[in-house]
Amino acid sequence: MDPRPAMPNVVLPSGEAIPALGQGSWHMAEARSRREEEISALRAGIELGMTLIDTAEMYADGAAEELVGTAIEGRRDEVFLVSKVLPSNASAAGTVEACQRSLRRLGTDHLDLYLLHWRGRVPLAETVAGFDALKRAGTIRHWGVSNFDVSDLAELIGLPGGDDVQVNQVLYNLSRRGPEYDLLPWSQDRGIVTMAYSPVEQGRLLKHPVINRVAARHAATPAQVALSWVLGQPGQPGQPGQPGQPRMNAVPKAGTPAHVLEDRGAVTLELTGTDLRELDAAFPPPVRKEPLSML
Numbered sequence: 001m002d003p004r005p006a007m008p009n010v011v012l013p014s015g016e017a018i019p020a021l022g023q024g025s026w027h028m029a030e031a032r033s034r035r036e037e038e039i040s041a042l043r044a045g046i047e048l049g050m051t052l053i054d055t056a057e058m059y060a061d062g063a064a065e066e067l068v069g070t071a072i073e074g075r076r077d078e079v080f081l082v083s084k085v086l087p088s089n090a091s092a093a094g095t096v097e098a099c100q101r102s103l104r105r106l107g108t109d110h111l112d113l114y115l116l117h118w119r120g121r122v123p124l125a126e127t128v129a130g131f132d133a134l135k136r137a138g139t140i141r142h143w144g145v146s147n148f149d150v151s152d153l154a155e156l157i158g159l160p161g162g163d164d165v166q167v168n169q170v171l172y173n174l175s176r177r178g179p180e181y182d183l184l185p186w187s188q189d190r191g192i193v194t195m196a197y198s199p200v201e202q203g204r205l206l207k208h209p210v211i212n213r214v215a216a217r218h219a220a221t222p223a224q225v226a227l228s229w230v231l232g233q234p235g236q237p238g239q240p241g242q243p244g245q246p247r248m249n250a251v252p253k254a255g256t257p258a259h260v261l262e263d264r265g266a267v268t269l270e271l272t273g274t275d276l277r278e279l280d281a282a283f284p285p286p287v288r289k290e291p292l293s294m295l
C-alpha cells in the first residue's frame with residue numbers, strides 16, 4: 001500500500017475533480033538521449049497520483065505529444081490529458097483539425113481538456129465554436145484557455161458558450177505574483193480554475209537563498225517549497241469542519257523519476273506563517289495591476 005497521503009483535488013466548474021499537482025511536458029522529446037528517462041518520469045508521476053499530464057501541439061513540434069502518447073500507452077483511462085491548440089490554428093475548423101492531429105500523435109480518441117495556448121488574431125468566438133463542436137462530438141471533454149488576463153477572460157465569458165471555460169493556465173510562481181492582484185480573485189469568484197505553469201520558474205527559483213532557508217527548516221527541498229507555496233494559494237473556504245477546496249493546480253515539468261518523486265513530496269509540505277512571511281518579504285505580493293507575463 002502506498003503510504004503517501006492522497007493527492008488533493010481541484011474541482012472544475014463542471015464538477016469534475018482533477019489532481020492539484022500534474023505534470024508538464026515542455027522541452028521533453030527534444031533530446032533523444034533523454035527520451036527513456038522522460039517516459040519513465042511521466043509514468044512514475046502517474047503511479048504517484050500526478051495523473052494530469054499537460055502537453056501542446058507546439059512542444060517539440062508535436063514530438064512531446066508523441067512521447068506523452070508512449071508514456072500513457074495502456075493507461076489512458078488513468079490520465080487526465082491536456083493539450084493546446086496554437087492560436088494560428090484556432091479558427092473554428094482549424095481547432096478541430098489541430099485536435100485530430102494531436103489525438104493521432106497522442107494515440108487516443110479524446111482529450112480531457114483542450115486549451116487555446118494564447119490569444120492570437122482569430123476572433124475568440126471562432127475558437128469557442130471549434131471547442132464546442134469538439135465537445136459535442138465527444139472528442140474533448142472540457143476546454144479552457146491559457147495566458148488570458150482578466151480583460152480577455154471577461155470578453156470570453158461574455159460570448160455565447162464562452163462561460164463553458166473550465167481553466168486558465170498562466171505563469172504563476174513565487175517570482176511571478178502579478179496574478180494575485182486581480183486575475184486569481186476574479187477567476188476564483190467565477191469558479192474558473194487557475195493552472196500554474198512554470199511553478200518553479202523553470203528551475204531558476206531553486207537556488208534562491210530564502211527558499212533554501214525555508215526548505216532546510218523542513219528538511220525539504222527548494223522545489224518542494226516553491227510547489228507547496230503555489231498549491232497553498234487560497235481556494236474556496238471550507239464548510240465548517242471540512243477543509244477548503246484548493247482552486248490552484250500546478251504542472252511542474254520533471255524530466256527524471258527522482259525529480260517527479262521529489263515534486264510529489266510538495267503535497268505534504270505545510271508552510272508555516274513564519275515561512276510565508278519570509279517568502280513574502282523576499283517575493284513581495286503585487287500592489288498594483290501587473291500585465292500577465294508569459295514564457
Ligand SMILES: NC(=O)c1ccc[n+]([C@@H]2O[C@H](COP(=O)([O-])OP(=O)(O)OC[C@H]3O[C@@H](n4cnc5c(N)ncnc54)[C@H](OP(=O)(O)O)[C@@H]3O)[C@@H](O)[C@H]2O)c1
Nearest residue numbers: 024025026197198199200201202223252253254255259262
Ligand atoms: N501555457 C503556456 O504558455 C505554458 C508555458 C510554459 C509552460 N507550460 C507548461 O507548464 C509546464 C511546466 O513549466 P516549465 O516546464 O516551463 O517550468 P517548471 O516546471 O517551472 O520547471 C521545469 C524545470 O525544473 C526542473 N525541476 C523540476 N522538478 C525539479 C526538482 N525536484 N529538482 C530540481 N529541478 C527540478 C526540471 O528539470 P528536469 O527536467 O531535469 O527534471 C526543469 O528544468 C511545462 O512543461 C508545460 O507543460 C505552459
